[in-house]
Amino acid sequence: MWQFLAGLARQLPAEAAHKLAVETLRWRIGPRPPADHASTDLRVSLAGLEFPNPLGLAAGFDKNAACYDGALRLGFGHVEVGTITPLPQAGNPKPRVFRLPEDQAVINRYGFNGKGMHVAARNLRRRQPASGLVGVNVGANKTSPDPIADYRQTVAALAGLADYITLNISSPNTPGLRDLQTEQHLQSLLAAAHDGLADAKLKRPLFLKIAPDLHDQDLPAIVETAVSCGVSAIIATNTTIARPAALQNRHAGEAGGLSGAPLFAPATDILARVAGHAKQRLALIGVGGVASGWQAYAKILVGADLVQLYTGLALHGPQLPATILAQLAHLMQADGLTNLAAAKGQIPDAEKAIQHALRLSQISVTPKATA
Numbered sequence: 001m002w003q004f005l006a007g008l009a010r011q012l013p014a015e016a017a018h019k020l021a022v023e024t025l026r027w028r029i030g031p032r033p034p035a036d037h038a039s040t041d042l043r044v045s046l047a048g049l050e051f052p053n054p055l056g057l058a059a060g061f062d063k064n065a066a067c068y069d070g071a072l073r074l075g076f077g078h079v080e081v082g083t084i085t086p087l088p089q090a091g092n093p094k095p096r097v098f099r100l101p102e103d104q105a106v107i108n109r110y111g112f113n114g115k116g117m118h119v120a121a122r123n124l125r126r127r128q129p130a131s132g133l134v135g136v137n138v139g140a141n142k143t144s145p146d147p148i149a150d151y152r153q154t155v156a157a158l159a160g161l162a163d164y165i166t167l168n169i170s171s172p173n174t175p176g177l178r179d180l181q182t183e184q185h186l187q188s189l190l191a192a193a194h195d196g197l198a199d200a201k202l203k204r205p206l207f208l209k210i211a212p213d214l215h216d217q218d219l220p221a222i223v224e225t226a227v228s229c230g231v232s233a234i235i236a237t238n239t240t241i242a243r244p245a246a247l248q249n250r251h252a253g254e255a256g257g258l259s260g261a262p263l264f265a266p267a268t269d270i271l272a273r274v275a276g277h278a279k280q281r282l283a284l285i286g287v288g289g290v291a292s293g294w295q296a297y298a299k300i301l302v303g304a305d306l307v308q309l310y311t312g313l314a315l316h317g318p319q320l321p322a323t324i325l326a327q328l329a330h331l332m333q334a335d336g337l338t339n340l341a342a343a344k345g346q347i348p349d350a351e352k353a354i355q356h357a358l359r360l361s362q363i364s365v366t367p368k369a370t371a
């Protein structure tokens, strides 16, 4: 059944395919992964949370918290739902998502289309006891008179239903949002998020999701502010507004955020730089262009505790998470490692980590997808 639906999705325009994929997972249709990964321990402890494995579904796929249980059943250790805004909003006019198959990439300018925090809360209350964690990614409405107040509101409304909260200040598709990455705005934003937790009388780890287009000189202030304002983890990165010259697809010039393969190296580089500034004071989540075990491994080698993906799932189908986890376990074994903590940060230079992980995947026979 799921093979048929995955085949059908490939024939549909990108947004219709996304809707079908969400519905498919909402009905829990999908391949079941093997139960474990032999002798390699893939569990991760982070901010007081126990993740069964390091691989998560990145925000943007399950925008309204409609199908997180189905996504966890594919093998993801966590699912980040959202971005969720206080009020429902339609997002940008269609078409607003484009596949770039030759480039193994996607461009989207959805613009936080979503049903708003009350619908998301209702969906999150239906959560089944599951083997993974659910994070909630929050943002501001496009026409909000006070975007920072939107974060306080969504944090207060959703913290009780989330294992962690991510403050998304890096989407390129909401005007002004990325300005919240400046030091002064960031302090106010983080104070508002803490106020939101206090409003709800709850403690939850706060994660911060940053853009890949930040300049080198912006990173130290972001890291120091995150540390001093009680952020638990930085997620690096969101989609990029850059357009590498090598892109081939005719949609390459579309406005929006580019994700997938062309983002892998730059996002891994920013992750490595953040790791260098953070000096173990923050947990790190590596996102951007992961579609195989060696790419996940490269992000862990530069310092990621967890890895997320979205575009890989859209382009390769629902068996990808299980395949990546099997490949990752295999690569760690090839390096003589039995747990993730031993791999984290072992090669701080992004280029060297990428080369090492790629070479290892070429010389050791890694498990392939079975369909």
Ligand SMILES: Cc1cc2nc3c(=O)[nH]c(=O)nc-3n(C[C@H](O)[C@H](O)[C@H](O)COP(=O)(O)O)c2cc1C
Residues within 6 Å of the ligand: 058, 059, 060, 061, 063, 082, 083, 097, 106, 108, 110, 112, 137, 168, 171, 209, 237, 238, 239, 258, 259, 260, 261, 263, 287, 288, 289, 290, 308, 309, 310, 311, 312
């Ligand atoms: C269609 C699409 C929609 C997205 N929507 C969101 C979003 O609502 N909030 C968010 O924080 N990130 C969003 N992202 C960014 C992803 O979570 C991720 O950071 C980025 O795509 C890089 O990872 P990838 O190359 O594995 O896709 C979206 C990405 C895509 C492709």
